[in-house]
Amino acid sequence: MDTEKTGNNTGLFWKLFTAPIGKNNPITVLILGxxxxxxxxxxxxSALVMGxxxxxxxGFSSLIVSSLRTTISPRIRIIVQLVVVAALVIIVxxxxxxxxxxxxxxxxxxxxxxxxxxxxxxxxxxxxxANRPWLSLIDGIGNGLGxxxxxxxxxxxxxxxxxxxxxxxxxxxESWYIANGGFYENNGLMILPPAALIVVGIIIWVQRSxxxx
Amino acid sequence: xxxxxxTYTFLYATALVVVVATALSLxxxxxxxxxxxxxxxxxxxxxxxxxxxxxxxxxxxxxxxYIEELxxxxxxxxxxxxxxxxxxxxxxxxxxMKTQYDIIREINASGISDEKKSELxxxxxxxxxxxxxxxxxxxxxxxxxxLGLWGAIWGYISLNGDFNTxxxxxxxxxxxxxGLGAEIAFPKFFNQxxxxxxxxxxxFVSIRIVKGGVTAGDRHGVNAISGGTITSRGVEEMLKNxxxxxxxxxxxxxxxxxxx
Numbered sequence: 001m002d003t004e005k006t007g008n009n010t011g012l013f014w015k016l017f018t019a020p021i022g023k024n025n026p027i028t029v030l031i032l033g034x035x036x037x038x039x040x041x042x043x044x045x046s047a048l049v050m051g052x053x054x055x056x057x058x059g060f061s062s063l064i065v066s067s068l069r070t071t072i073s074p075r076i077r078i079i080v081q082l083v084v085v086a087a088l089v090i091i092v093x094x095x096x097x098x099x100x101x102x103x104x105x106x107x108x109x110x111x112x113x114x115x116x117x118x119x120x121x122x123x124x125x126x127x128x129x130a131n132r133p134w135l136s137l138i139d140g141i142g143n144g145l146g147x148x149x150x151x152x153x154x155x156x157x158x159x160x161x162x163x164x165x166x167x168x169x170x171x172x173x174e175s176w177y178i179a180n181g182g183f184y185e186n187n188g189l190m191i192l193p194p195a196a197l198i199v200v201g202i203i204i205w206v207q208r209s210x211x212x213x
Numbered sequence: 214x215x216x217x218x219x220t221y222t223f224l225y226a227t228a229l230v231v232v233v234a235t236a237l238s239l240x241x242x243x244x245x246x247x248x249x250x251x252x253x254x255x256x257x258x259x260x261x262x263x264x265x266x267x268x269x270x271x272x273x274x275x276x277x278x279y280i281e282e283l284x285x286x287x288x289x290x291x292x293x294x295x296x297x298x299x300x301x302x303x304x305x306x307x308x309x310m311k312t313q314y315d316i317i318r319e320i321n322a323s324g325i326s327d328e329k330k331s332e333l334x335x336x337x338x339x340x341x342x343x344x345x346x347x348x349x350x351x352x353x354x355x356x357x358x359x360l361g362l363w364g365a366i367w368g369y370i371s372l373n374g375d376f377n378t379x380x381x382x383x384x385x386x387x388x389x390x391x392g393l394g395a396e397i398a399f400p401k402f403f404n405q406x407x408x409x410x411x412x413x414x415x416x417f418v419s420i421r422i423v424k425g426g427v428t429a430g431d432r433h434g435v436n437a438i439s440g441g442t443i444t445s446r447g448v449e450e451m452l453k454n455x456x457x458x459x460x461x462x463x464x465x466x467x468x469x470x471x472x473x
Protein backbone atom coordinates (compact mmCIF):
# COMPACT_ATOMS: atom_id res chain seq x y z
CA MET A 1 0.00 0.00 0.00
CA ASP A 2 1.49 3.32 -1.04
CA THR A 3 0.40 5.37 1.92
CA GLU A 4 3.03 8.10 1.73
CA LYS A 5 1.34 9.72 -1.27
CA THR A 6 -2.28 9.47 -0.19
CA GLY A 7 -3.91 12.84 0.34
CA ASN A 8 -7.07 12.04 2.26
CA ASN A 9 -5.70 11.26 5.72
CA THR A 10 -8.89 10.86 7.73
CA GLY A 11 -10.30 8.36 5.27
CA LEU A 12 -7.04 6.46 5.26
CA PHE A 13 -6.81 6.41 9.05
CA TRP A 14 -10.34 5.12 9.26
CA LYS A 15 -9.71 2.45 6.66
CA LEU A 16 -6.51 1.32 8.40
CA PHE A 17 -8.33 1.22 11.69
CA THR A 18 -11.43 -0.69 10.62
CA ALA A 19 -9.95 -3.14 8.11
CA PRO A 20 -8.35 -5.39 10.75
CA ILE A 21 -11.49 -5.32 12.85
CA GLY A 22 -13.65 -6.61 10.02
CA LYS A 23 -12.48 -7.67 6.61
CA ASN A 24 -8.82 -8.17 7.44
CA ASN A 25 -9.19 -9.58 10.93
CA PRO A 26 -5.90 -11.04 12.16
CA ILE A 27 -7.50 -14.10 13.77
CA THR A 28 -10.34 -15.04 11.49
CA VAL A 29 -8.95 -13.93 8.13
CA LEU A 30 -5.18 -13.99 8.52
CA ILE A 31 -5.36 -16.86 11.06
CA LEU A 32 -2.68 -15.32 13.27
CA GLY A 33 -2.55 -15.43 17.06
CA UNK A 34 -4.79 -18.47 17.31
CA UNK A 35 -2.88 -20.10 20.19
CA UNK A 36 -3.61 -17.42 22.74
CA UNK A 37 -7.18 -17.19 21.45
CA UNK A 38 -7.64 -20.76 22.65
CA UNK A 39 -5.94 -20.26 25.97
CA UNK A 40 -7.36 -17.08 27.42
CA UNK A 41 -10.99 -17.21 26.35
CA UNK A 42 -12.45 -19.31 29.15
CA UNK A 43 -13.53 -16.14 30.93
CA UNK A 44 -14.65 -12.84 29.53
CA UNK A 45 -12.54 -10.83 31.95
CA SER A 46 -9.25 -12.43 30.96
CA ALA A 47 -10.17 -12.06 27.28
CA LEU A 48 -10.81 -8.32 27.77
CA VAL A 49 -7.54 -7.80 29.60
CA MET A 50 -5.61 -9.87 27.07
CA GLY A 51 -7.19 -7.96 24.16
CA UNK A 52 -6.24 -4.69 25.78
CA UNK A 53 -2.70 -5.85 26.54
CA UNK A 54 -2.15 -7.02 22.96
CA UNK A 55 -3.59 -3.75 21.61
CA UNK A 56 -1.14 -1.73 23.68
CA UNK A 57 1.75 -3.89 22.52
CA UNK A 58 0.83 -3.92 18.82
CA GLY A 59 0.13 -0.18 18.84
CA PHE A 60 3.29 0.93 20.56
CA SER A 61 5.63 -1.60 18.98
CA SER A 62 4.44 -0.51 15.55
CA LEU A 63 4.83 3.15 16.53
CA ILE A 64 8.34 2.69 17.95
CA VAL A 65 9.65 0.45 15.18
CA SER A 66 8.18 2.76 12.58
CA SER A 67 9.88 5.78 14.17
CA LEU A 68 13.17 3.92 14.15
CA ARG A 69 12.71 2.41 10.68
CA THR A 70 15.14 4.69 8.84
CA THR A 71 17.89 4.12 11.41
CA ILE A 72 17.65 0.37 11.90
CA SER A 73 20.56 -1.53 10.41
CA PRO A 74 19.07 -4.16 8.11
CA ARG A 75 21.39 -6.79 9.58
CA ILE A 76 19.81 -6.64 13.01
CA ARG A 77 16.31 -5.70 11.92
CA ILE A 78 14.55 -8.67 13.54
CA ILE A 79 16.62 -8.38 16.72
CA VAL A 80 15.67 -4.72 17.13
CA GLN A 81 12.00 -5.57 16.63
CA LEU A 82 12.21 -8.36 19.18
CA VAL A 83 13.86 -6.14 21.77
CA VAL A 84 11.18 -3.49 21.35
CA VAL A 85 8.32 -6.00 21.54
CA ALA A 86 9.82 -7.90 24.46
CA ALA A 87 10.38 -4.70 26.43
CA LEU A 88 6.81 -3.57 25.87
CA VAL A 89 5.44 -6.96 26.90
CA ILE A 90 7.44 -6.93 30.12
CA ILE A 91 6.18 -3.43 30.90
CA VAL A 92 2.57 -4.53 30.28
CA UNK A 93 3.11 -7.59 32.47
CA UNK A 94 4.53 -5.49 35.31
CA UNK A 95 1.71 -2.95 35.08
CA UNK A 96 -0.91 -5.71 35.18
CA UNK A 97 0.72 -7.23 38.24
CA UNK A 98 0.54 -3.89 39.97
CA UNK A 99 -2.91 -2.70 38.88
CA UNK A 100 -4.89 -5.76 37.76
CA UNK A 101 -3.50 -8.48 39.97
CA UNK A 102 -6.35 -10.98 39.61
CA UNK A 103 -6.41 -10.70 35.85
CA UNK A 104 -2.66 -11.06 35.67
CA UNK A 105 -2.88 -14.19 37.79
CA UNK A 106 -5.43 -15.71 35.44
CA UNK A 107 -3.47 -14.82 32.34
CA UNK A 108 -0.24 -16.03 34.01
CA UNK A 109 2.27 -16.97 31.32
CA UNK A 110 0.10 -15.82 28.44
CA UNK A 111 1.03 -12.19 29.01
CA UNK A 112 4.70 -13.11 28.60
CA UNK A 113 3.80 -15.11 25.53
CA UNK A 114 2.39 -12.01 23.80
CA UNK A 115 5.97 -11.69 22.55
CA UNK A 116 5.43 -14.74 20.38
CA UNK A 117 2.07 -13.54 19.07
CA UNK A 118 2.42 -13.61 15.30
CA UNK A 119 0.19 -10.55 14.86
CA UNK A 120 2.76 -8.22 16.40
CA UNK A 121 5.79 -9.24 14.36
CA UNK A 122 3.54 -9.65 11.35
CA UNK A 123 2.31 -6.05 11.52
CA UNK A 124 5.78 -4.68 12.19
CA UNK A 125 7.28 -6.52 9.23
CA UNK A 126 4.39 -5.96 6.87
CA UNK A 127 3.40 -2.43 7.78
CA UNK A 128 5.44 -0.49 10.34
CA UNK A 129 8.77 -0.91 8.56
CA ALA A 130 7.37 0.74 5.44
CA ASN A 131 5.01 3.38 6.78
CA ARG A 132 4.96 6.55 8.84
CA PRO A 133 4.69 6.30 12.64
CA TRP A 134 1.12 7.57 13.00
CA LEU A 135 -0.21 5.26 10.34
CA SER A 136 1.65 2.38 11.98
CA LEU A 137 0.18 3.24 15.35
CA ILE A 138 -3.35 3.20 13.90
CA ASP A 139 -2.65 -0.05 12.09
CA GLY A 140 -1.24 -1.62 15.26
CA ILE A 141 -4.17 -0.54 17.41
CA GLY A 142 -6.65 -1.69 14.78
CA ASN A 143 -5.08 -5.11 14.64
CA GLY A 144 -4.94 -5.38 18.41
CA LEU A 145 -8.62 -4.47 18.64
CA GLY A 146 -9.49 -6.91 15.85
CA UNK A 147 -7.75 -9.61 17.85
CA UNK A 148 -9.37 -8.51 21.10
CA UNK A 149 -12.80 -8.43 19.53
CA UNK A 150 -12.63 -12.07 18.47
CA UNK A 151 -11.30 -13.00 21.91
CA UNK A 152 -14.24 -11.27 23.56
CA UNK A 153 -16.80 -12.92 21.28
CA UNK A 154 -15.30 -16.36 21.87
CA UNK A 155 -15.02 -15.77 25.61
CA UNK A 156 -18.62 -14.55 25.76
CA UNK A 157 -19.92 -17.90 24.49
CA UNK A 158 -17.40 -19.99 26.41
CA UNK A 159 -18.08 -18.34 29.75
CA UNK A 160 -21.84 -18.22 29.25
CA UNK A 161 -22.24 -21.86 28.24
CA UNK A 162 -19.24 -23.25 30.13
CA UNK A 163 -19.75 -21.61 33.50
CA UNK A 164 -23.17 -19.95 33.27
CA UNK A 165 -21.62 -16.59 34.15
CA UNK A 166 -20.47 -13.43 32.41
CA UNK A 167 -17.63 -11.38 33.90
CA UNK A 168 -18.12 -13.55 36.97
CA UNK A 169 -21.80 -12.69 37.43
CA UNK A 170 -24.26 -15.57 37.37
CA UNK A 171 -26.43 -15.26 34.25
CA UNK A 172 -28.11 -18.66 34.05
CA UNK A 173 -30.46 -18.79 37.06
CA GLU A 174 -29.23 -21.07 39.84
CA SER A 175 -32.61 -22.79 39.99
CA TRP A 176 -32.20 -24.12 36.44
CA TYR A 177 -29.33 -26.38 37.43
CA ILE A 178 -29.88 -30.10 37.87
CA ALA A 179 -28.08 -29.87 41.21
CA ASN A 180 -30.85 -27.52 42.38
CA GLY A 181 -33.67 -29.55 40.90
CA GLY A 182 -33.71 -27.95 37.44
CA PHE A 183 -32.96 -29.25 33.97
CA TYR A 184 -29.75 -27.45 33.00
CA GLU A 185 -26.08 -28.27 33.23
CA ASN A 186 -23.02 -26.30 32.13
CA ASN A 187 -21.34 -27.61 29.02
CA GLY A 188 -17.98 -28.97 30.13
CA LEU A 189 -16.59 -28.88 26.59
CA MET A 190 -16.85 -25.10 26.51
CA ILE A 191 -14.16 -24.61 29.12
CA LEU A 192 -11.70 -26.84 27.29
CA PRO A 193 -9.53 -25.47 24.44
CA PRO A 194 -11.31 -27.37 21.60
CA ALA A 195 -14.43 -25.27 22.22
CA ALA A 196 -12.48 -22.15 21.24
CA LEU A 197 -11.59 -23.73 17.92
CA ILE A 198 -15.22 -24.56 17.26
CA VAL A 199 -16.40 -21.03 18.13
CA VAL A 200 -13.59 -19.43 16.09
CA GLY A 201 -14.55 -21.72 13.21
CA ILE A 202 -18.15 -20.57 13.36
CA ILE A 203 -17.06 -16.91 13.47
CA ILE A 204 -14.86 -17.48 10.39
CA TRP A 205 -17.81 -19.06 8.59
CA VAL A 206 -20.15 -16.17 9.45
CA GLN A 207 -17.52 -13.59 8.53
CA ARG A 208 -16.63 -15.19 5.20
CA SER A 209 -20.21 -15.39 4.09
CA UNK A 210 -20.80 -11.80 5.23
CA UNK A 211 -17.81 -10.31 3.39
CA UNK A 212 -18.10 -12.86 0.55
CA UNK A 213 -14.40 -13.72 0.93
CA UNK B 214 26.62 6.94 7.91
CA UNK B 215 26.73 3.43 6.48
CA UNK B 216 23.99 1.43 8.18
CA UNK B 217 25.61 -1.81 7.13
CA UNK B 218 28.93 -1.17 8.81
CA UNK B 219 29.92 -3.20 11.86
CA THR B 220 30.54 -0.09 13.96
CA TYR B 221 27.06 1.25 13.27
CA THR B 222 25.43 -2.08 14.04
CA PHE B 223 27.29 -2.50 17.32
CA LEU B 224 26.68 1.05 18.47
CA TYR B 225 23.04 0.85 17.52
CA ALA B 226 22.52 -2.44 19.36
CA THR B 227 24.34 -1.16 22.46
CA ALA B 228 22.36 2.06 22.60
CA LEU B 229 19.08 0.23 22.12
CA VAL B 230 19.81 -2.27 24.86
CA VAL B 231 20.87 0.44 27.30
CA VAL B 232 17.70 2.44 26.66
CA VAL B 233 15.46 -0.61 26.99
CA ALA B 234 17.23 -1.84 30.13
CA THR B 235 16.83 1.56 31.77
CA ALA B 236 13.15 1.73 30.89
CA LEU B 237 12.55 -1.77 32.25
CA SER B 238 14.38 -1.27 35.50
CA LEU B 239 12.58 2.00 36.09
CA UNK B 240 9.22 0.30 35.53
CA UNK B 241 10.08 -2.63 37.75
CA UNK B 242 11.37 -0.45 40.59
CA UNK B 243 8.46 1.94 40.32
CA UNK B 244 5.82 -0.76 40.50
CA UNK B 245 7.51 -3.08 42.97
CA UNK B 246 5.89 -1.86 46.17
CA UNK B 247 2.42 -2.06 44.61
CA UNK B 248 3.01 -5.56 43.33
CA UNK B 249 4.22 -6.77 46.70
CA UNK B 250 1.22 -5.19 48.32
CA UNK B 251 -1.05 -7.19 45.99
CA UNK B 252 0.68 -10.42 46.93
CA UNK B 253 0.46 -9.60 50.62
CA UNK B 254 -3.26 -8.77 50.38
CA UNK B 255 -3.94 -11.98 48.53
CA UNK B 256 -2.17 -14.00 51.21
CA UNK B 257 -4.11 -12.26 53.96
CA UNK B 258 -7.33 -12.83 52.04
CA UNK B 259 -6.63 -16.57 51.77
CA UNK B 260 -5.79 -16.81 55.45
CA UNK B 261 -9.06 -15.05 56.32
CA UNK B 262 -11.09 -17.18 53.92
CA UNK B 263 -9.78 -20.35 55.56
CA UNK B 264 -11.49 -19.25 58.78
CA UNK B 265 -14.60 -18.18 56.86
CA UNK B 266 -13.91 -14.47 57.11
CA UNK B 267 -13.83 -11.96 54.26
CA UNK B 268 -16.48 -13.91 52.36
CA UNK B 269 -17.88 -10.69 50.92
CA UNK B 270 -14.56 -9.66 49.43
CA UNK B 271 -15.90 -9.53 45.86
CA UNK B 272 -18.58 -7.01 46.76
CA UNK B 273 -16.48 -4.37 48.50
CA UNK B 274 -15.14 -1.39 46.57
CA UNK B 275 -11.79 -1.16 48.37
CA UNK B 276 -10.58 -4.71 48.65
CA UNK B 277 -7.23 -4.01 50.22
CA UNK B 278 -8.60 -1.81 53.02
CA TYR B 279 -11.32 -4.37 53.73
CA ILE B 280 -8.83 -7.23 53.97
CA GLU B 281 -6.37 -5.24 56.09
CA GLU B 282 -9.14 -4.27 58.49
CA LEU B 283 -10.43 -7.83 58.92
CA UNK B 284 -6.93 -9.20 59.24
CA UNK B 285 -6.18 -6.78 62.06
CA UNK B 286 -9.45 -7.65 63.76
CA UNK B 287 -9.33 -11.44 63.59
CA UNK B 288 -5.76 -12.66 63.23
CA UNK B 289 -4.48 -12.14 66.74
CA UNK B 290 -1.21 -14.02 66.59
CA UNK B 291 1.20 -15.49 64.06
CA UNK B 292 4.30 -17.49 64.90
CA UNK B 293 6.67 -20.18 63.68
CA UNK B 294 7.00 -23.62 65.20
CA UNK B 295 9.78 -26.17 64.76
CA UNK B 296 9.33 -29.87 64.00
CA UNK B 297 9.05 -30.56 67.73
CA UNK B 298 6.07 -28.26 68.06
CA UNK B 299 7.94 -25.55 69.98
CA UNK B 300 7.86 -21.91 69.07
CA UNK B 301 10.71 -20.64 67.00
CA UNK B 302 12.22 -17.22 66.30
CA UNK B 303 11.19 -15.56 63.07
CA UNK B 304 8.52 -13.88 61.03
CA UNK B 305 5.58 -16.18 60.23
CA UNK B 306 3.83 -14.07 57.63
CA UNK B 307 6.80 -13.72 55.32
CA UNK B 308 7.84 -17.37 55.66
CA UNK B 309 7.65 -18.88 52.21
CA MET B 310 5.86 -22.23 52.41
CA LYS B 311 7.66 -23.33 49.25
CA THR B 312 10.97 -23.47 51.08
CA GLN B 313 9.36 -25.59 53.81
CA TYR B 314 7.80 -27.81 51.18
CA ASP B 315 11.23 -28.44 49.66
CA ILE B 316 12.41 -29.76 53.03
CA ILE B 317 9.24 -31.79 53.56
CA ARG B 318 9.57 -33.36 50.15
CA GLU B 319 13.11 -34.38 50.93
CA ILE B 320 11.98 -35.93 54.21
CA ASN B 321 9.39 -37.99 52.35
CA ALA B 322 11.71 -39.06 49.55
CA SER B 323 12.35 -42.79 49.51
CA GLY B 324 15.54 -44.17 50.96
CA ILE B 325 16.17 -41.42 53.49
CA SER B 326 17.64 -42.65 56.76
CA ASP B 327 15.92 -41.70 60.02
CA GLU B 328 19.02 -39.82 61.04
CA LYS B 329 18.90 -37.73 57.89
CA LYS B 330 15.18 -37.17 58.40
CA SER B 331 15.60 -35.71 61.85
CA GLU B 332 18.46 -33.59 60.56
CA LEU B 333 16.17 -32.23 57.85
CA UNK B 334 13.36 -31.71 60.34
CA UNK B 335 15.60 -29.46 62.40
CA UNK B 336 15.55 -27.02 59.48
CA UNK B 337 11.76 -26.68 59.45
CA UNK B 338 10.05 -23.42 60.44
CA UNK B 339 6.33 -23.93 60.13
CA UNK B 340 4.00 -20.92 60.25
CA UNK B 341 0.86 -20.91 62.42
CA UNK B 342 -1.75 -18.15 62.34
CA UNK B 343 -4.26 -17.75 65.15
CA UNK B 344 -7.70 -16.32 64.56
CA UNK B 345 -10.01 -15.21 67.34
CA UNK B 346 -13.65 -15.36 66.36
CA UNK B 347 -16.12 -12.79 67.65
CA UNK B 348 -17.26 -15.25 70.34
CA UNK B 349 -13.67 -15.63 71.58
CA UNK B 350 -13.10 -19.07 70.05
CA UNK B 351 -9.55 -19.60 68.78
CA UNK B 352 -8.91 -21.17 65.39
CA UNK B 353 -5.48 -22.27 64.23
CA UNK B 354 -4.50 -21.81 60.58
CA UNK B 355 -1.79 -23.86 58.92
CA UNK B 356 -0.48 -23.23 55.40
CA UNK B 357 0.01 -26.28 53.17
CA UNK B 358 1.91 -26.59 49.90
CA UNK B 359 2.28 -29.35 47.34
CA LEU B 360 2.20 -30.40 43.74
CA GLY B 361 -0.80 -30.79 41.46
CA LEU B 362 -0.77 -31.97 37.88
CA TRP B 363 0.83 -28.97 36.17
CA GLY B 364 2.45 -27.09 38.98
CA ALA B 365 2.24 -25.95 42.56
CA ILE B 366 -0.91 -26.13 44.65
CA TRP B 367 -1.27 -24.57 48.08
CA GLY B 368 -3.79 -23.62 50.64
CA TYR B 369 -4.67 -22.89 54.24
CA ILE B 370 -6.46 -25.22 56.60
CA SER B 371 -7.86 -24.10 59.93
CA LEU B 372 -8.50 -26.27 62.97
CA ASN B 373 -10.68 -25.88 66.02
CA GLY B 374 -9.13 -25.67 69.46
CA ASP B 375 -9.22 -29.49 69.73
CA PHE B 376 -6.51 -29.65 67.01
CA ASN B 377 -8.50 -32.36 65.32
CA THR B 378 -11.62 -30.95 63.71
CA UNK B 379 -11.25 -28.86 60.57
CA UNK B 380 -12.91 -25.48 60.79
CA UNK B 381 -12.31 -24.37 57.23
CA UNK B 382 -9.98 -24.78 54.29
CA UNK B 383 -9.08 -23.02 51.08
CA UNK B 384 -6.92 -24.09 48.17
CA UNK B 385 -5.36 -22.37 45.23
CA UNK B 386 -3.13 -23.45 42.38
CA UNK B 387 -0.74 -22.14 39.82
CA UNK B 388 -2.20 -23.65 36.67
CA UNK B 389 -4.40 -26.72 37.07
CA UNK B 390 -6.78 -27.56 34.21
CA UNK B 391 -9.84 -25.28 34.25
CA GLY B 392 -13.01 -27.22 34.96
CA LEU B 393 -11.07 -30.24 36.24
CA GLY B 394 -8.14 -29.87 38.63
CA ALA B 395 -8.76 -26.15 38.99
CA GLU B 396 -12.01 -26.97 40.83
CA ILE B 397 -9.97 -27.35 44.03
CA ALA B 398 -10.06 -23.55 44.28
CA PHE B 399 -13.86 -23.46 44.45
CA PRO B 400 -16.04 -23.60 47.58
CA LYS B 401 -17.83 -26.69 46.30
CA PHE B 402 -14.61 -28.61 46.85
CA PHE B 403 -13.00 -26.99 49.85
CA ASN B 404 -16.19 -26.52 51.87
CA GLN B 405 -16.32 -30.31 52.12
CA UNK B 406 -13.43 -30.20 54.57
CA UNK B 407 -15.44 -28.51 57.29
CA UNK B 408 -16.00 -30.73 60.33
CA UNK B 409 -13.66 -33.45 59.02
CA UNK B 410 -11.18 -34.85 61.51
CA UNK B 411 -7.45 -35.39 61.28
CA UNK B 412 -7.10 -37.95 64.07
CA UNK B 413 -8.81 -41.26 64.65
CA UNK B 414 -8.46 -42.71 68.14
CA UNK B 415 -5.40 -40.55 68.66
CA UNK B 416 -3.79 -41.74 65.41
CA PHE B 417 -3.03 -39.14 62.73
CA VAL B 418 -4.89 -40.19 59.59
CA SER B 419 -5.12 -36.84 57.71
CA ILE B 420 -7.97 -36.41 55.23
CA ARG B 421 -8.41 -38.72 52.27
CA ILE B 422 -9.70 -37.52 48.92
CA VAL B 423 -11.96 -40.36 47.84
CA LYS B 424 -12.58 -41.15 44.19
CA GLY B 425 -16.12 -42.20 43.41
CA GLY B 426 -17.64 -40.55 46.45
CA VAL B 427 -17.25 -40.90 50.20
CA THR B 428 -19.66 -42.93 52.28
CA ALA B 429 -21.98 -40.79 54.34
CA GLY B 430 -20.58 -40.09 57.76
CA ASP B 431 -16.93 -40.58 56.81
CA ARG B 432 -15.14 -38.17 59.10
CA HIS B 433 -11.78 -38.45 57.34
CA GLY B 434 -12.68 -38.31 53.67
CA VAL B 435 -14.00 -35.90 51.06
CA ASN B 436 -15.10 -36.39 47.45
CA ALA B 437 -12.43 -36.20 44.79
CA ILE B 438 -12.93 -34.09 41.67
CA SER B 439 -14.08 -36.12 38.71
CA GLY B 440 -11.57 -35.72 35.91
CA GLY B 441 -9.09 -34.17 38.31
CA THR B 442 -7.60 -37.33 39.77
CA ILE B 443 -3.98 -36.25 39.84
CA THR B 444 -4.80 -32.87 41.36
CA SER B 445 -7.04 -34.56 43.95
CA ARG B 446 -4.25 -36.95 44.82
CA GLY B 447 -1.94 -33.94 45.04
CA VAL B 448 -4.24 -32.31 47.60
CA GLU B 449 -4.31 -35.50 49.65
CA GLU B 450 -0.51 -35.82 49.60
CA MET B 451 -0.12 -32.13 50.40
CA LEU B 452 -2.34 -32.39 53.48
CA LYS B 453 -0.71 -35.58 54.68
CA ASN B 454 2.88 -34.44 54.18
CA UNK B 455 2.51 -30.94 55.56
CA UNK B 456 0.20 -31.70 58.48
CA UNK B 457 2.38 -34.64 59.52
CA UNK B 458 5.11 -32.11 60.30
CA UNK B 459 2.65 -30.10 62.38
CA UNK B 460 1.62 -33.19 64.37
CA UNK B 461 4.01 -32.60 67.30
CA UNK B 462 2.65 -29.06 67.53
CA UNK B 463 -0.95 -30.33 67.59
CA UNK B 464 -0.13 -32.89 70.25
CA UNK B 465 1.72 -30.41 72.39
CA UNK B 466 -1.17 -27.97 72.19
CA UNK B 467 -3.62 -30.71 73.14
CA UNK B 468 -1.55 -31.64 76.20
CA UNK B 469 -1.29 -27.99 77.20
CA UNK B 470 -5.04 -27.66 76.93
CA UNK B 471 -5.52 -30.68 79.20
CA UNK B 472 -3.14 -29.32 81.85
CA UNK B 473 -5.00 -26.05 81.92
